[in-house]
Amino acid sequence: MTTTEATTTALPEGYIIRRMEKQDYEGVVDTLAVLTTVGNVSKKKFDSIIDYWNSNEFEYRGSKVNLYNPHVIVDTIKNEIAATGNIIIEQKLIHDCGLCGHIEDIAVSSNHQGKKLGKCLIEKLRNVGFQAGCYKVILDCDEKNTMFYEKCKFKRAGVEMQSRL
Ligand SMILES: CC(=O)SCCNC(=O)CCNC(=O)[C@H](O)C(C)(C)COP(=O)(O)OP(=O)(O)OC[C@H]1O[C@@H](n2cnc3c(N)ncnc32)[C@H](O)[C@@H]1OP(=O)(O)O
Numbered sequence: 078m079t080t081t082e083a084t085t086t087a088l089p090e091g092y093i094i095r096r097m098e099k100q101d102y103e104g105v106v107d108t109l110a111v112l113t114t115v116g117n118v119s120k121k122k123f124d125s126i127i128d129y130w131n132s133n134e135f136e137y138r139g140s141k142v143n144l145y146n147p148h149v150i151v152d153t154i155k156n157e158i159a160a161t162g163n164i165i166i167e168q169k170l171i172h173d174c175g176l177c178g179h180i181e182d183i184a185v186s187s188n189h190q191g192k193k194l195g196k197c198l199i200e201k202l203r204n205v206g207f208q209a210g211c212y213k214v215i216l217d218c219d220e221k222n223t224m225f226y227e228k229c230k231f232k233r234a235g236v237e238m239q240s241r242l
Pocket residue numbers: 111112180181182183184185186189190191192193194195196197216217218219221222223224225228
């Protein structure tokens with residue numbers, strides 16, 4: 078569960094945030110390695126996933142909404158990807174056919190951590206969700222990251238359950 082407060086932390090000088098592009102391939106794959114195993118993602122596969130993410134949009138209350146909203150923070154001085162994350166916007170039947178945002182795959186590259194980039198990224202993704210019309214934005218995280226998300230104005234709600242192969 079989140080608050081709807083739209084406070085925005087300023088990015089440090091030299092950093093920008095934007096939607097992920099095909100040119101971000103190496104930086105995104107490297108950055109995601111701080112989160113989990115990325116595996117063997119070829120440039121061709123990356124490009125096809127970007128095309129897929131860019132081609133999925135739907136209409137909600139008169140406006141176009143992107144289903145996938147992958148973002149990157151770029152260090153424009155070093156010309157490298159510093160952070161990445163996504164918000165997937167789910168069309169529901171409940172809550173008057175409402176929208177729910179799911180924040181996924183947040184990673185800040187090790188040498189860019191501790192500069193408020195994670196906080197800026199979460200605020201940006203949450204704003205993307207609320208501007209699209211989401212009634213809530215949710216995420217799952219490890220216990221060790223709860224304080225970070227509390228600083229981003231998220232609150233504990235529910236319990237994550239999993240079933241894995
Ligand atoms: C939904 C998901 O994907 S969950 C997965 C999250 N990703 C990971 O665990 C991958 C590895 N970790 C990371 O990428 C980063 O360390 C992140 C995303 C957890 C944090 O990003 P950073 O850019 O380093 O954090 P940022 O500088 O924005 O910190 C904001 C505040 O949270 C605090 N904070 C950051 N990480 C933590 C933590 N693990 N525990 C407690 N507090 C933290 C900071 O001290 C700061 O506090 P302040 O505002 O009082 O100074």
